Amino acid sequence: MGGSQFRPVYHPAGHDNDLRVAVQDLRTGRWVSMAQLLARTPDWALWTQRTQVLAAVAAGSDVVQAWRAEEPDSLAAAVMHTRVAVERAVRAHRGGHPRTRELWQEAWEACRLTAHASPADPVPWVCLLALSLLDEHAQMEEHRLAPPGPMLPPGPWGLLAEADKRDPHNREAYHRMLQFMYARSRGPLSEAFNFVQWAAGSAPPGSALHVMPLYVRVERYRRERGQERALDLHWVAEDAVRDAQHALHTWFLLTATDLASPLDLNHLAHALWGALHFGDAARVFEALGPYWTTHPWAFRTRDPADQALAEEVFVRARARSLAGRD
Structure with missing residues (x-):
């Protein structure tokens, strides 16, 4: 493609064609493609990446709620419910919404329930790391633990360790930790x-x-x-x-x-x-x-x-x- 003909495309799925199909169906209120995609996702790294993208799309609708109503025993649906709850809480915090604390509590409880129901999954712990940003003054003890090495600040290191234990070097977990550090650094x-x-x-x-x-x-x-x-x-x-x-x-x-x-x-x-x-x-x-x-x-x-x-x-x-x- 020459420079004059080239037109860039923004899509959160990038080259992941299967994810792009699921995103398109989500935007029209259909959840079956999402369920099928997650059922054949082969590893925790890709599972984390795909559930993050899907939640960003699903957070503005009730499509995950519809999926859970149809398949109440689905662990994947429970994970997506948690993802959506966290996404909504983070957005509310970013926008200064008056329901932020309520949404935060709902999301935190969803994380804990999903972590118990799916103990091998890193996503609930990644989601708890995302919620740590909402605790702006690190009032929760789990957000001010001693660091694992020199020159590092206190923070939600236990949550990172839990994600790391399930999927070593999980990309999103470490980026969530980085966001936590940005929020506390004005220097x-x-x-x-x-x-x-x-x-x-x-x-x-x-x-x-x-x-x-x-x-x-x-x-x-x-x-x-x-x-x-x-x-x-x-x-x-x-x-x-x-x-x-x-x-x-x-x-x-x-x-x-x-x-x-x-x-x-x-x-x-x-x-x-x-x-x-x-x-x-x-x-x-x-x-x-x-x-x-x-x-x-x-x-x-x-x-x-x-x-x-x-x-x-x-x-x-x-x-x-x-x-x-x-």
Whole structure:
């Protein structure tokens, strides 16, 4: 596809064609495709990823409630009920909704019930990590446990350990922990940097945790927009280039990217393009195909809320990278 003909596509399923079908059916109020998809999902990592995407779509409807009414003994339906309850509580908190505390309590109870009903599943623990963001002052003891290593802050480490025990290096669990750290850091993000380096340092080759340092760099870039500095130098600094190359060689080149998170692929393409490593960036853009995500591209625009501007940056970065292939 040439630059003039290329049109990027936003879809949370990315290359996961089966998930895309289930999402489409969800949007029309049908749950059978979702149930069938989850029944044949082969591992906890993909199960976590798919239930997260499905819940984001289902949270605005009663489709999961309808599924539970039809199949009250379905564990998958119980997991999706929990996912939707957590998604609604998080959205309510983000929007300052007066029912936030009530929705939070309902979601917390759903997590505990599902964890008991499906003890091998990491998702209830991932969901409890998501809810930890709502405890802004860490009043719950489980949200201020001592960390497992130096240079790390107190936090919901027990919840992360429970998710990790069920699915080692679960991508969403570690990203939820990172969000917890963002929420408690108004400064230079040193604790978040320490966390992602610690997480990546223990992750095996091929793990998506090797991409996490790129997310913290984007967050730092976002927070520093108001400062008078040559912001593009942020991406060509030696440590930024090293993080981008590390993610390329320890994750991208060692994993099947057809079911990878579109966000991870976009962050890696963005980092390599920003580091002026256009040939490497082109390989990631080719793996992405047409699929793009608003972040991190939005933070390279004058108005991060304008999706059209973010799309322009993505298209421009892609064209420059493909033109720069060796």
